[in-house]
Amino acid sequence: MQPWFIDFAEGIDDGEPVYLACEECGSTALPPRTVCPECGTRTLEERSLSETAAVTASTRIFSTIPAYADETPYTVGIATFDEGVKLTGQLRDADEVELGETVTVGVEQRGNDGWLVTFSPTG
Amino acid sequence: MTVQIAGVASTPFGKHPDSSTRELFTDAALEALEDASLSVHDIETLYVGNFVGDVTDDQAHVGAMVADYLGARQAASMRIESACASASSAARSGVQAIESGDADVALVGGVEMMSASGIGEITDALANAADNEYENEAGLTFPGIYALMAQTYMNEFDASQEDLAAVAVKNYENGVSNPLAQRQEETDVESVLESPPIATPLNLQDCCPITDGASAAVLVSERYADEHGLGTTVEFAGSGQSSDSLALQDRRDLSRTRAAERAAETAYERADVGPDDIDVVELHDCFTIAEILAVESLGFFERGEGTRGALEGETAADGRIPVNTSGGLLAKGHPVGATGVAQLVEITKQLEGRHPNQLDDPTVGLTHTVGGSGASCVVNVLRTGGA
Ligand SMILES: [Zn+2]
Numbered sequence: 280m281q282p283w284f285i286d287f288a289e290g291i292d293d294g295e296p297v298y299l300a301c302e303e304c305g306s307t308a309l310p311p312r313t314v315c316p317e318c319g320t321r322t323l324e325e326r327s328l329s330e331t332a333a334v335t336a337s338t339r340i341f342s343t344i345p346a347y348a349d350e351t352p353y354t355v356g357i358a359t360f361d362e363g364v365k366l367t368g369q370l371r372d373a374d375e376v377e378l379g380e381t382v383t384v385g386v387e388q389r390g391n392d393g394w395l396v397t398f399s400p401t402g
Numbered sequence: 403m404t405v406q407i408a409g410v411a412s413t414p415f416g417k418h419p420d421s422s423t424r425e426l427f428t429d430a431a432l433e434a435l436e437d438a439s440l441s442v443h444d445i446e447t448l449y450v451g452n453f454v455g456d457v458t459d460d461q462a463h464v465g466a467m468v469a470d471y472l473g474a475r476q477a478a479s480m481r482i483e484s485a486c487a488s489a490s491s492a493a494r495s496g497v498q499a500i501e502s503g504d505a506d507v508a509l510v511g512g513v514e515m516m517s518a519s520g521i522g523e524i525t526d527a528l529a530n531a532a533d534n535e536y537e538n539e540a541g542l543t544f545p546g547i548y549a550l551m552a553q554t555y556m557n558e559f560d561a562s563q564e565d566l567a568a569v570a571v572k573n574y575e576n577g578v579s580n581p582l583a584q585r586q587e588e589t590d591v592e593s594v595l596e597s598p599p600i601a602t603p604l605n606l607q608d609c610c611p612i613t614d615g616a617s618a619a620v621l622v623s624e625r626y627a628d629e630h631g632l633g634t635t636v637e638f639a640g641s642g643q644s645s646d647s648l649a650l651q652d653r654r655d656l657s658r659t660r661a662a663e664r665a666a667e668t669a670y671e672r673a674d675v676g677p678d679d680i681d682v683v684e685l686h687d688c689f690t691i692a693e694i695l696a697v698e699s700l701g702f703f704e705r706g707e708g709t710r711g712a713l714e715g716e717t718a719a720d721g722r723i724p725v726n727t728s729g730g731l732l733a734k735g736h737p738v739g740a741t742g743v744a745q746l747v748e749i750t751k752q753l754e755g756r757h758p759n760q761l762d763d764p765t766v767g768l769t770h771t772v773g774g775s776g777a778s779c780v781v782n783v784l785r786t787g788g789a
Contacts, residue, residue, distance in 0.1 A: 336551075345523065
């Protein structure tokens with residue numbers, strides 16, 4: 280696992296998640312970018328990110344990679360933050376989730392240095 | 403100065419437990435050279451697509467390995483890797499080598515040995531094309547990524563699992579008459595819907611199989627074809643390649659493949675054709691939803707209307723725009739690093755009038771190959787017209 284992702288995950292764990300906003304064009308992105316993917320400038324500024332997001336898509340996974348083979352079926356989704364960025368995470372506390380449903384974004388530690396992003400329905 | 407296709411070949415796709423990466427590629431390359439009436443010593447440049455070989459075989463440096471075992475040590479050789487678009491990228495590189503004047507004869511192809519690995523291992527290897535931190539670490543598989551695209555599309559355009567299944571039904575049917583295809587049996591909508599779930603809404607029959615296979619094409623300059631009386635009848639008309647975000651989460655619209663739109667625009671412009679001029683298409687249907695997204699990004703259907711292709715027969719062999727007359731990745735099989743050239747093999751055979759599902763005199767054909775969830779896309783356009 281890369282150091283930048285550990286930093287990102289620890290930010291979520293500490294209740295201080297971050298994202299990047301472009302001062303030039305206003306678009307948003309997740310770390311670890313140096314260059315704005317939309318306008319190409321290097322004016323990305325780190326800002327604090329919401330701790331909840333709305334589910335944009337989800338899938339229930341039945342066949343998977345060895346690391347998760349003992350945990351099927353499980354649900355993975357992409358959730359969209361008010362700030363505009365989207366993040367991929369695994370659903371907790373429920374098997375299914377409605378599109379648009381609000382989830383709290385968290386992380387779980389896996390193995391020695393692994394971090395898994397999780398989504399828990401707030402409702 | 404155009405680049406001509408002098409010879410093509412694919413091995414049978416499926417399981418080759420007694421073969422290996424070097425042997426299978428050699429089989430395809432020798433057959434393509436025989437088809438071209440050229441010898442291994444004529445090859446000046448060799449580009450081979452290979453995606454997961456370092457994981458499945460513990461073997462990198464695949465370019466030199468296959469040049470060596472093919473008996474073409476004189477050639478400049480290189481492995482090209484852009485996930486499932488590797489072989490299409492290799493073909494582009496071969497075309498560029500000839501167009502630049504660096505070579506007159508280029509062997510391009512691809513090879514992948516996947517069936518010896520367990521399903522878990524191969525899923526893991528394929529996942530290397532996704533974003534490791536943001537996607538794989540979250541337990542998101544490749545079928546899972548396409549499932550998210552499918553769900554978004556279905557929700558946005560009111561499409562159903564039955565609409566997706568229609569793609570599998572069409573391509574399985576085309577595969578039945580292709581002797582090289584891995585799946586040689588028809589299916590129906592009900593069977594697709596009742597096949598085991600892989601990642602909802604995608605079932606087993608919405609997904610391409612795990613495939614061993616190799617493909618090769620011999621490319622030559624127009625002058626070389628002329629001087630050696632090769633009698634070539636198919637040429638490269640144009641090519642485009644583009645990129646998109648590595649992770650699906652970084653796309654504004656999860657059901658839109660921008661790299662494909664951009665690659666198609668470039669390829670059409672360079673070939674001086676538009677979607678209406680294309681007579682036959684081999685596109686990247688790694689999952690049923692992928693074909694629907696592809697026919698839209700290539701401009702054959704308006705956005706949201708791609709399901710019509712298979713449902714109403716417009717993409718059938720006898721339809722308005724025949725798609726995947728080979729059976730596509732779903733039925734022909736998907737040896738990931740070989741697929742782009744496998745598609746060129748099929749289109750070349752169609753344009754030369756020797757395809758098992760031969761259409762009525764096609765003159766312009768197109769291939770579309772996707773790497774990952776769409777972070778890479780290559781579009782190649784071929785047309786009749788020899789040296
Ligand atoms: Zn910007």
